Amino acid sequence: MAGRPYSARRPISHRRPAELARGGHGHQETADPRRRMAALSAILLVAVFGLGARLVELQVRQGPQLAAAAVSQQVQQITIPATRGLILDDQGQVLAGNVPTYDVFAAPNQIPATERLREATQLAPVLNLPANQLVQLLTKPLAFEYLAKGQSAQVESQLQRLNLAGIGSIQGETRYYGPGPVPGTTLASDVLGFVNASGQGQYGLEGYYNSVLSGKAGRQSVVNDLQGNPVVLGSAPQQPAVNGRNLQTSLDASIQASVEKDLAAEVKKVNGSSGTMIVMNVHSGGIVAWADYPSYNANNYATEPVKLFRDAGVADLYEPGSVGKVLTFAGALNRHVITPTETFDETGQVTVQGWTIRDWDLRAHGVISMNWVLEDSLNVGAVHIEQWEGARPFYNNMQAFGIGHPTGIDLAGASNQPLPAFSQLQPIQLATASFGQGYVTTPIQMLAAVNAVANGGVWVQPHVVTAITGGGQPTTYIKPKTHRVISAATAQTLSQMMVGVVDVPGGSGFEARIWPTWKGEIAGKTGTSSVSNGQGVYGNNTIDSFTEFFPASNPQFSMLCIIRNPQVPAPQREGAYDAAPTSKLVTQQLIDRFKLQP
The missing domain is CATH 3.90.1310.10 (Penicillin-binding protein 2a (Domain 2))
Structure with missing residues (x-):
């Protein structure tokens, strides 16, 4: 009966199985778990639908971005x-x-x-x-x-x-x-440079x-x-x-070793601070040898003094001294201002703007020829030549020979100091420039200028690399720039005057003679420049040099040797006594290496 109190009902234990199945307390206890299962199923169904929707979101909308992020965490670039x-x-x-x-x-x-x-x-x-x-x-x-x-x-x-x-x-x-001939060095380190720990080329060819x-x-x-x-x-x-790609150079390993050895020996002999020597092919401008002393071991660059990495041949500016007289004579000869045999009264001194310029021997020489001015390297004669030629032509001639202009040499770290504008120059500056003082140049600029005389009056761009090969590309051949500076006739005349510097008795280049076989074939010029303190005051230190080319009748090689700050008695502190004999040794090596005949 419905609504009856639970107490009026027949005891559950006395009911029939059919009654338990149909109603009463037995029906209530069976339905409650089913409701819980139904609720749980509904919750799970909602979760499944939610998860599916989220998977669709991740797969369809965010899939590409998530895939890329996963790959980026696993994939790396080697x-x-x-x-x-x-x-x-x-x-x-x-x-x-x-x-x-x-x-x-x-x-x-x-x-x-x-x-x-x-x-x-x-x-x-x-x-x-x-x-x-x-x-x-x-x-x-x-x-x-x-x-x-x-x-x-x-x-x-x-x-x-x-x-x-x-x-x-x-x-x-x-x-x-490879090892160099001087202990503690590698061959041609100054011209080659090195590669640092990061794989970057430093200095020289490696850097350039x-x-x-x-x-x-x-x-x-x-x-x-x-x-x-x-x-x-x-x-x-x-x-x-x-x-x-590979670099094919004009360097000759055998001559390079000789230059390094002979230069080091001379710098040590005169207790100099350093030295530089460059040998060039006259016609191509290719560098045959290039050395500085002291040098370094490129394989152990990390433990070497950084100051040794600076290549003086391209980076050091210096006053060339009497080697610069070659350019003074070239301009005057080319303009027919002088001839080799023309004479004048050399008084031993000349005054310009109140400054008195004297010869190295502090004496008058009387009536002498232009040949003797060059052979004995007389400053007073050079000043007169500059004055006879005229200030503007003299200035233009220096520029034509490349003074104050980059050479374009294919080595890292090249320096250059342009000449002052002509309008800013005073007569005294032009006068001192006539004998190589008062302006600065680099060794390679000076050698390239002298080489133009050897090359029939044509300046040729100095370079080390002749061709670039490999790398799956066609070979690239290097073609240097050239321009004419003086006539071929002027170059021939000046060449013979420079032979006199070496061969004539009393000539300043006598230590470069290779007699009797090569008499008349070595054309040279000595230089001894005083070193300025940067404020126009010159002390006792010198930069000694000697330049030459040979054979004079058909020039093949030109060279410049520089010895800095030799610590020897004053009479021997000249290019004639240290740079010239060093050049002679290298000349003999070139003759033997290339089997040259006079």
């Missing part, structure tokens, strides 16, 4: 290094090359803790590292740790024999330069042609496996490395 191009001498001998090196690494998580001390002890003498330092590296909780970089093939061979667990290497390349030599690194996509090891993705885009 650099494929390019092989640096070689630098070769004129015979194909490698001056700057590459040797294999090895970066040694450890996988500490693959080395049992009980083996770390033993492996460190075995590695220490091979890698030249303290064992306790290696133990610290091998104990790190890492999958990869560098132990030593840039190791030699010998070290790699020793490691292979040890065959230690968790130790490996990655092969690379390191720039290598860095982009050509270095090539272009490649790229490869890789993904890390579960152990963190890189695995190349075969389907991933790859950019292969483009190797650097």
Whole structure:
């Protein structure tokens, strides 16, 4: 009966099974769990629909971005290094090359803790590292740790024999330069330069042609496996490395070694501060040899004094002294202002704007020829020649020979100081310029100027590289710039006057003679310039020099030798006594090397 109190009902234990199935207290207890299941199913259904909607959102709308983010966390770009191009001498001998090196690494998580001390002890003498330092590296909780970089093939061979667990290497390349003739140096380091730890060329050819030599690194996509090891993705885009191109130079390794050895010996002999010597091919302008002393070891550049990297041949500005008289005579001869045999009364001094200029020997020479002015290197005669030629033509002649203009030499670090504007020059400045004082130039600028006389009056751009080869490209041949400065006839006349500097008794270049075989074939000029303190005050230090070309009848080679600040008694502190004999030694080497005949 409906609405009856639970107490009026028949006891549940006395009901029939059919009654329990149809109603009463038995029906209520069975329906409650079903409602809970239904509610739970509804909740799950809503969650499934929500999750599905979220998956659709992630897959359809955000899928590309999330996929890219996942890949970016697993895929990395590995650099494929390019092989640096070689630098070769004129015979194909490698001056700057590459040797294999090895970066040694450890996988500490693959080395049992009980083996770390033993492996460190075995590695220490091979890698030249303290064992306790290696133990610290091998104990790190890492999958990869560098132990030593840039190791030699010998070290790699020793490691292979040890065959230690968790130790490996990655092969690379390191720039290598051959040994020089002077202890502690590499051959042609001043002209070659070096490559630093970042792979960038520094100084010399390495610096100037860095982009050509270095090539272009490649790229490869890789993904890390579960152990963190890189695995190349075969389907991933790859950019292969483009190797650097090679430089074919005009340098001759044999002559280069002779120049370095002879220059170093002379600088030491006179206790000079430094020296520079350059040898050039007269007609092509190609540099045959180029040396500074002191020099350095390019293989160990990191431990060398930085001041040694500066190449004085292109970077140091100096007053050329009486070598500059070659240009003074060239301009006057070319304008027919003087002739070799023309005479005048040389009084031993001349006054310009209140300044008195004297000859080196402080005496009058009487009536002498232009030949003798050059042979005995007389300053007073040079001043008169400049005055007879005229200020403007004299100034223009200096510019035509390249004074104050960059040569375009293909070496890093070249300096240049333009001549003052003509309107700013005083007569005294032009007078001192006639004998190579009061203006500055670099050694290569001065040699290029003198070389124009040897080359029949045509200035030719000095250069070291003759061709660029390799790299999958056609060979590029270097064509130097040229321009005529003086006539061929003037050049021939001046050449013979310069022969007199060497051969005539009393000529200042007597130490450069190679008699009797080469008598009449060495054309030269000495120079001894006083060193200024930068404020127009000149002290006792000198820069001694000698320039020459030969054979005079058919010039093949020109050269300039400079010895700075020789510490010897004053009479021997001249280019005639240090630079000239050094040039003679190199001339003899050139004659033998190229089998020249007078």
